Amino acid sequence: MSLSRPTVQLIASRRFGDARGWFTEVYSVPAFEKLGISCTFVQDNHSLSVPAYTLRGLHFQTPPRGQDKLVRCIRGRIFDVAVDIRKGSPTYGQWVGAELSADNGHQLFVPVGFAHGFVTLEDNCEVSYKCSDSYAPDSDGGIRWDDPAIGSGGIDWPLPAGTIPELSAKDAVQPLLADFDSPFPYDGRPLAPLA
Template sequence: MQVERLEMQGVLRLSPARFGDSRGWFSESWNHKRLQELGIKEDFVQDNRSWSASVGTVRGLHFQAPPNAQAKLVQVVQGAIFDVVVDLRRSSPSYGKWMGIDLTAETGQQLFIPAGFAHGFVTRKDGTEILYKCSDYYSPKAEGAIRFDDPDLGIDWGIDPAKAILSDKDARAGAFKDFQSPFA
């Protein structure tokens, strides 16, 4: 597995090896021991799947506050997304900044997101499905969201924000300027 450290501290792009033959390919997408050797110490306790019917579906920006903060390991199993993280760690030099990468089923690349980040994505293909591991269980009391098109964040999702397909909850998400980060 290849690991690339990205511009925000702790955010990693993982490229699992693929072994192919005339039948197709095989890849080990998660190996607790191997990730520990690479410095990813989180114990993942929950897997989540998300399927989106249409291009332009935005999910996020979501996070869980301490003590239920979640690290995530995200992969696309069908389709493609532009995956975005926003640093919510007050002491971080990249606090309030964002970065995004393309993830596709074709490449099999994964994104490791440590706790302390908001996470979201926009679908690039119809029928996109993602699978992601979480280091803590979902807790409704700990969940939070920041508006995907917040002007203070200035995220370029690559779509017209007025045409984004959102859940009612995401459409009501708060502004970053009003956010009081629970992450040190």
């Protein structure tokens, strides 16, 4: 299969600062093409999660309306996760995660074929993300955030002991990975640890 599709990437944007504050370029077509990311983004989303330990995910859109996502936290801190759900992938069901914050300015690129979710690590977190396709309710999908089969033991969400995250009614009843028949083909690039 073609290796032209990028995999999950953690992107650290360079900040230029002085006594006034700082400036950063969060997205540029030429810069992202150098990273192997050449999708066209067509929709920007922005969410506010008021209570700490609000968990949103794990979400995706199925083909032909799959979405590449470029995620950043513009207020507060989140732990952002991508799970490989590409049929036939040697890393199927494995996950990677990273802290994204307003302070560190990091972004996570999550390509088509990966479920995405995050948990807020403090109150009043705002997350902004670009998508390569617009929202399509008929293609909306998800898997359980606490499925123990993911990564052979579940995602290691940074939740305090005994904490149950704030969930939407939909996210509380998403199917398990074992009950999901993936429509996403493997593209030849296994999931790799984040740099």
